[in-house]
């Protein structure tokens with residue numbers, strides 16, 4: 001067994017050897033605790049028949065743990081300065097491929113089709129760069145990748161929003177966007193002390209498991225997301241007020257919106273934050289013929 005990359009001493013040695021300085025703008029907070037890393041990977045339930053996709057391998061701390069458990073790891077890293085570091089730290093593993101580039105620009109579907117098709121399942125596992133957590137998650141979901149799920153670390157406040165249930169403060173359009181595709185749960189919270197440098201915010205790891213089919217069947221997904229987003233524009237306002245402002249010609253069509261709300265048993269004076277995904281689905285389908 002190789003020495004872990006992610007001990008504080010080894011991380012310091014690697015950073016010194018390469019004269020590496022952290023770029024805050026790239027969300028570079030590296031993990032330096034082998035137990036946390038093993039724990040994150042255990043939530044992904046990998047076997048040698050699984051492949052893992054990692055976003056932002058840094059100096060390879062999580063990558064190494066993934067390489068030990070999965071059949072193959074493909075990791076996307078934006079910072080060119082880390083490429084020689086990764087070539088060095090991950091040299092004991094022949095099942096890792098590093099792709100240099102921005103995950104937001106990457107054709108992940110092509111990578112899955114061309115390089116990972118032989119694996120039974122694929123998991124995305126990452127300690128995400130916090131400045132782009134939401135765009136990364138939404139991109140991966142909208143790409144409709146045939147993955148089993150994701151185990152991803154992020155700012156705790158974002159993890160709470162993603163996993164939130166209706167009628168809670170954290171519930172909003174992000175909760176709906178993610179929970180439409182995946183079952184979402186907090187796997188663990190993570191203290192600041194296991195990072196170098198320490199971030200200013202608390203962190204949590206969430207586990208997302210892709211649904212075979214969404215929890216609600218809708219006529220048009222884009223319209224469903226438009227209605228749910230539009231219902232949260234001003235959280236303190238009622239759903240009728242928010243929909244009047246967010247739907248095209250909503251002000252003039254107030255009576256029609258009220259009728260649609262009543263038809264699906266949603267009181268127009270409820271707030272968006274009280275509606276479940278199923279209720280948003282029924283409402284979107286009712287509004288669709290009049291507003292799409």
Ligand SMILES: C[S@@+](CC[C@H](N)C(=O)[O-])C[C@H]1O[C@@H](n2cnc3c(N)ncnc32)[C@H](O)[C@@H]1O
Pocket residue numbers: 026027028029030031032055056057058059060061062063076077078079101102103104126127128129130132
């Ligand atoms: C929070 S660090 C995690 C590093 C390592 N996985 C660990 O856990 O120690 C985030 C990593 O993502 C990289 N990164 C930032 N933005 C990225 C992007 N748009 N695409 C790919 N990698 C990115 C950073 O350079 C950094 O290596």
